[in-house]
Amino acid sequence: MSDAILETSGLTKEFRGFVAVNDVNLSVKRGTIHGLIGPNGAGKTTCFNLLTKFLPPTRGTIRYDGRDITGMKPAQVARLGLVRSFQISAVFPHLSVLENVRVALQRQRGGSFDFWRSDSILRSYDSRARELLDDVGLSTYANLTAGELPYGRKRALEIATTLALDPVMLLLDEPTAGMAHDDVDRIVALVKRVAVGRTVLLVEHNLKVVSGLCDTITVLARGSVLAEGDYATVARNPEVIAAYLGSEAPAMEAAHG
Numbered sequence: 001m002s003d004a005i006l007e008t009s010g011l012t013k014e015f016r017g018f019v020a021v022n023d024v025n026l027s028v029k030r031g032t033i034h035g036l037i038g039p040n041g042a043g044k045t046t047c048f049n050l051l052t053k054f055l056p057p058t059r060g061t062i063r064y065d066g067r068d069i070t071g072m073k074p075a076q077v078a079r080l081g082l083v084r085s086f087q088i089s090a091v092f093p094h095l096s097v098l099e100n101v102r103v104a105l106q107r108q109r110g111g112s113f114d115f116w117r118s119d120s121i122l123r124s125y126d127s128r129a130r131e132l133l134d135d136v137g138l139s140t141y142a143n144l145t146a147g148e149l150p151y152g153r154k155r156a157l158e159i160a161t162t163l164a165l166d167p168v169m170l171l172l173d174e175p176t177a178g179m180a181h182d183d184v185d186r187i188v189a190l191v192k193r194v195a196v197g198r199t200v201l202l203v204e205h206n207l208k209v210v211s212g213l214c215d216t217i218t219v220l221a222r223g224s225v226l227a228e229g230d231y232a233t234v235a236r237n238p239e240v241i242a243a244y245l246g247s248e249a250p251a252m253e254a255a256h257g
């Protein structure tokens, strides 16, 4: 088994001549939490879209777990265990929290809703769904409808429905966006927990979250890789500081110190 679970080579995406992702060579080590950061418009979400095959690259290749996945469809790469958090997490607001996770499990196993499945199979979904809710700290919310959940808890439910797919590698795009402190801390703890035995690629603007979670960080700016390394290394890189200047340079130091 190779050390890298995900590798891109010369990954490039142009939108009508505008280069959103430019010759990116990314290597994500198996079992790590890898951060992808950079100013607004740097190309982070576009990278995610390329990696999960929501967008075809203009050039370059993507290898996942020893295979070339460049030409695959989103559902194929998801079946290989490379899963993005909101990919399947169209949370159904009128279903209960428990039912949402059960539906995700049913989808994963059967690929469709087989309502005629035996009681024992349904019960096994139920107990697995309760385990997953437990993992993300939502046990006490099991019978609430998803629509009634507070915002931060909805993201936890999204993560639970993602975990139902049994991902090998998880891509999270700004999991703490728009959250208050308490929720942020909870999501950080949750990401740490779900990262055990998995690989996580995380896009995140909150640099405190990044410094607390990520083993390796790749900094993108204007579509290109600007720097890479652990938090301390990238945070003191003058080019990185310059790219963040005016917006997040102070936050970067605060998170570091």
Ligand SMILES: Nc1ncnc2c1ncn2[C@@H]1O[C@H](COP(=O)(O)OP(=O)(O)OP(=O)(O)O)[C@@H](O)[C@H]1O
Pocket (backbone or CB within 6 Å): 015, 018, 020, 038, 039, 040, 041, 042, 043, 044, 045, 046, 047
């Ligand atoms: N479908 C598209 N068509 C044209 N331009 C696009 C498209 N998607 C993204 N872009 C452009 O590509 C650039 C990178 O966008 P992207 O969303 O990947 O940035 P980001 O790093 O995720 O930013 P943010 O931190 O704001 O989420 C931006 O200039 C954006 O306007």
Ligand SMILES: [Mg+2]
Pocket (backbone or CB within 6 Å): 044, 045, 046
């Ligand atoms: Mg984005």
